[in-house]
Amino acid sequence: MAYDYSSHDSENQDEVRPAFHIGQHNSTRSETLTNLQYGQVLNSGFRFITTPITNTHFHERIVKLVNESLAQASSQQNTGSRIDPIVTSLTPEDTTLFPELYTSGYVGYASPWIDLCSPNHIVASISRQVLNLEVDYANFCGVRSIIVPGPRQDCAQVGNGQGIAQYARAIQEALLIGTRVNLIVHLPMYREPGLEEKVTQLSSSHETQDIPQASREIDIFTTWDSWHVIRTACDYDAKLFVALRVPRVLPAKELQTRWFSEPIQYLTYSPSTFQANKAGHPSLGRAHQELIHAYMRLKHAPYFLLCDAGPDIQDDHAVAQAIDTSSASEFPALGDAATQPVKDEHKIQGHNAYLAYFRHLERQQEPYTEIELNTLTNFQDWLQSPLQPLSDNLESVTYEVFEGDPVKYNQYEIAIEEALREWSELKKPTSSPDGVVIAVAGSGRGPLVTRALKASKTTGVPVKVWAVEKNPNAYVYLLRQNQTVWGGRVTVVKTDMRAWKGPVLSSSSSSSPDSAAEPPVVHGKVDILVSELLGSFGDNELSPECLDGIQHVLAPTHGISIPSSYTAHMSPISTPRLYADIRTRAEQGGGDPCNANAFDTPWVVRLFALDFVAARGVPDHPRFQQAWEFAHPLPQNIMNNITARRSGGVVGGGGGSMAGGVGANDHNARQCHLTFVCKSRGVIHGLAGYFEAVLYASQIEETAEKKGNRAMVELSTLPEMIDRKSKDMVSWFPIFFPLKQPLYFPSDSELEVTMWRQTDDAKVWYEWMVEAFRWVSETERIKVGGSDLCSSRKVACLM
Structure with missing residues (x-):
């Protein structure tokens, strides 16, 4: 008996929850569905369907070409030349996909039997040509997305680096050919046995046999390594995405958050991912549910793809037998066909237990809060130019x-x-x-x-x-x-x-009321x-400079400032989506100076799809580290030095800042050098910046009876502290300092971040760089990578 999850759900109609878009994929399907069959799947509750682009006839033709080419190559005597077989154009016998009304609703699925990674030139060349033909033809038919089966081995495995490079090059070429399609690489979250394609690839008898999976220790990051090679070769193309095969056993959180930061288009599930509940119906464990909940809070949440999980598709003859044709119309519309009564002996299979479970999970999603609906979701990973509060008048x-x-x-x-x-x-x-x-x-x-x-x-x-x-x-x-x-x-x-x-207190009492001169105030x-005046990094909107400038009105002995101090904090992060966005802005340029200097601009952004690459719990090297601090009011001796520098009263000519000017604002310059430990290999695209502020700290001295009870009112945007100090505060989004090129680092690396807050008395800007080191012995450390020096001087905050 089918289990009705909906009977156990209660839903408030006024609440808005994330919507699930669930598609169906059959790995054994070799023909495009007819319109009636397409209607069957949609009527059973799925939103979209995959389709093969070519059929078995084309497959047989390619296998024949491969065999003939390999035989010709083996008999060739001249070693200075090579066989270069040509895959001829598609014919009507090679495909059942044609431009029709519903074609744009299909997701194309490239032939899983091609082997773009093959070390054999003939197999690799033919595979690349097949992919190009399929992408070009699907693009012509109106298909808007194509899933390409990913490589079955990773570059981290010995001797397979060439294969991933070949694959990446083929995807890059296919992106140029498919001008209007998105390419989605289908990869497992990690190499769990059973997650690969089952179809036999084009192969050569000369190729080395795979090492049995059971004898190989699983490195959970190898698949991500391969993806990183692919998307890097494709220059973070905006049309390139991932379809992620979700395993039955989820990996460590480090890998889950790594994939969360990537451009995931589909989360794919097969029956083997599920477990049976007490009633024997398919379900997912708590960890899987939490994974889905996390992804569904994304502004552009991934779709779900159920692989080889039904429903059974009847042929057109059976469907025609099932539909009551007594209607006045000779051939009912698709919507009408779905509502026609069916004969009991040909009842269409409409229920799908896996789909029903996902609809149950959809109803169990936490409703969006009002602030999520109106503000937070819209601002997710959206780059905003930093404010210029002193030079601009806000709206x-x-x-x-x-x-x-x-x-x-x-x-x-x-x-x-x-x-x-x-x-x-x-x-x-x-x-x-x-x-x-x-x-x-x-x-x-x-x-x-x-x-x-x-x-x-x-x-x-x-x-x-x-x-x-x-x-x-x-x-x-x-x-x-x-x-x-x-x-x-x-x-x-x-x-x-x-x-x-x-x-203003009063006018001078010594002035005569009859005096023509206006009395002094x-x-x-x-x-x-x-x-x-605080900004996303605490000081980036010139709070120190503004408060220095008004400090002269503060009572010198008892006056207080709210806030009294604030600290800047940072952490290196991986955020491929933001890097791709900034890269696009930099290429477009235009009149906006932030776009023209996109990689030198500290962007204000509600960071969401990101991965904090630094490890937690490392002594003396936390994931979030303090860069510097400002406190108010300043001591009087510093204020005296500021006045002396401005007036040229410093002996020897009035000082001189490293960045120019007289150095009147040099006391607000800062520099930090921080070390972050990264246990797992990865890539960083920039630095995430946060701040904490003490608005007021009690001025009453602690006593033995009241130890630890001094009033302390604080603000924090740090992810690890915001709930304790200022829960649900959304006034400040983090700041993002991008790198001009992504910086890859191996496992057990140390990332050293150096940042400067610079000033020349007229403006304030930041400079930053990152270096990656790895210990090769107890006493020796080598540099394995480094970024350029980035500087926001061209988009500095004007004083």
């Missing part, structure tokens, strides 16, 4: 996106509350008789102003709030907010924060300086 919609994250502003409000409570508890003096003076620097549309007023109400500590904003358009909005929301309790100032002289100080 209202940009501010609106920032304000859509309540977690960040909740943390800021808590930080201001803690600061006000301790201000009162410590009986610190205020810079105004009306209360604690709070200045929000870079107010935007005023969300932090609102939180400051709420914190004052919550704590009962009176405040005097100033909103400083340079954007003239946002200034208008702030004035309106003060009229309609804040009740006139806020003083709004339109100026660059670095030029602001501080809160007396400026006071700020007690709490609040800002949200």
Whole structure:
């Protein structure tokens, strides 16, 4: 009896879940399905179907050509020449695939018997020609995707490097021929026995026999190695994808995450992948379900392909017998045929246990959250040019996106509350008789102003709030907010924060009221300086430079900054999709300087399909490492040095920065050298950057009774810390520092990352490079690869 999974599922119609697109593949199918047969499969619940491009007649013709060519080559006496057989064009006898109404709904499947890796020139040449003919013809017929069976041995196996190179070269040529098709290489996740194609390949009696699989230790990364060779030879072509055969036993997480970062088009399952549940019906274990759940959160989630799992296909005569032809139409439409009553003795097999189980899993997917639907999914792996907050005036919609994250502003409000409570508890003096003076620097549309007023109400500590904003358009909005929301309790100032002289206290009392001259203005100080100038890397939107510029208004003895400090962190990653996107942008160029300098631009991106290549749990070399730190306010001696350099008051000519200028901003330059340990071999495409910030740290000294209870309000975008410090915060996406060329490294390597934060007093930029080393003895380490020096100077953040 068929098991009805749907009877056990409850679904809220208002919830949106990932949709499964499930296709059917039959490895023994040698003919394209007729329209009626195609309808049978679709009506049984599948969304798409694979089709062979050529048939057995063509196969027999090619086998004959191979045998004749090999015989001719063996009898040839002249060793200075070689046989070069030609595969002639397809004929109507060679294929049953023709341009028809439903052809574009098929996924082509290239002949699995070709051997592109063969060391025999004749077999390899004929195989390459067959693939080109099939790709060219399917492209003509309107097929939009073609699955090409992958190599059956990997380049990591001894003596097979040439074979993978040949295969990669053939795929590269086929991509040029199939101008409108995607090529999808069908590969096992790793070389688990039973995952390969069953069809016998074209072969030569002179070829070396394979080593029996049982006698060979499985290296789970060899298949990925082969894929890396193929896609590298094809220059990360946007039309090249992977169909991944999922094994019954999933490999280590390191390999799973590696494949997760790759452009997977299909996850393919055969009956051997499944296990029987207690009722004897096919099911997948928890690890497989988690794998599927992870992939289905991708913006472009892979499709599923059930291989050799039914349904049984009847021939046209049986279908015609089954359909009630009493309809007025002589030949019903496909949709009508599906609804026709069928005769019991010719009932079409509609139920498929494997398909039913996948539909059950589809209903079990976690619904998308509102923020996933509206924001996060759309921004997945989408490159955004970094903001230029000092040189550009942001639009209202940009501010609106920032304000859509309540977690960040909740943390800021808590930080201001803690600061006000301790201000009162410590009986610190205020810079105004009306209360604690709070200045929000870079107010935007005023969300932090609102939180400051709420914190004052919550704590009962009176405040005097100033909103400083340079954007003239946002200034208008702030004035309106003060009229309609804040009740006139806020003083709004339109100026660059670095030029602001501080809160206006009063006019000089010594000036005569009859004097024609305007009396001078007396400026006071700020007690709490609040800002949200942090970028994806903490300092990449010039928070240090901005806060240095406004520090002169901060009360020198008791003034505090929120945030008080922030640290930048990074980790090397593999992200083929982003590399391919950046490569395309660089080739297109155009008027956008970020595209023209795509590989030298630190991109803001919600990293999702990626692999962190550094190992976890290595002492002194964690997966995420701190690059540098900034703290505010700066000590007075540093502020004095800044003033002296700007005024040329440094003995000997006023200093001089390494990057030019007088060096007034050199105190904000940084450099780091970090070492990451990689246990498994792989490739990196760049560096992922994150930050952590301490908004407020308690100023009350710890006592023995309250040890470890000091207030600490923090933000974090680090994947390993965000849930603990600022769960569900989405205000900042990571930053991505790309490499100009992917850097491959062997197992047990060390990746050394060097990065500089550079400045010339007018702008700030980053420079970075990566080197790969491997230990060959206890005392000797050799360099096995390295990147170019990348620099974002041409797209620097302007001060």
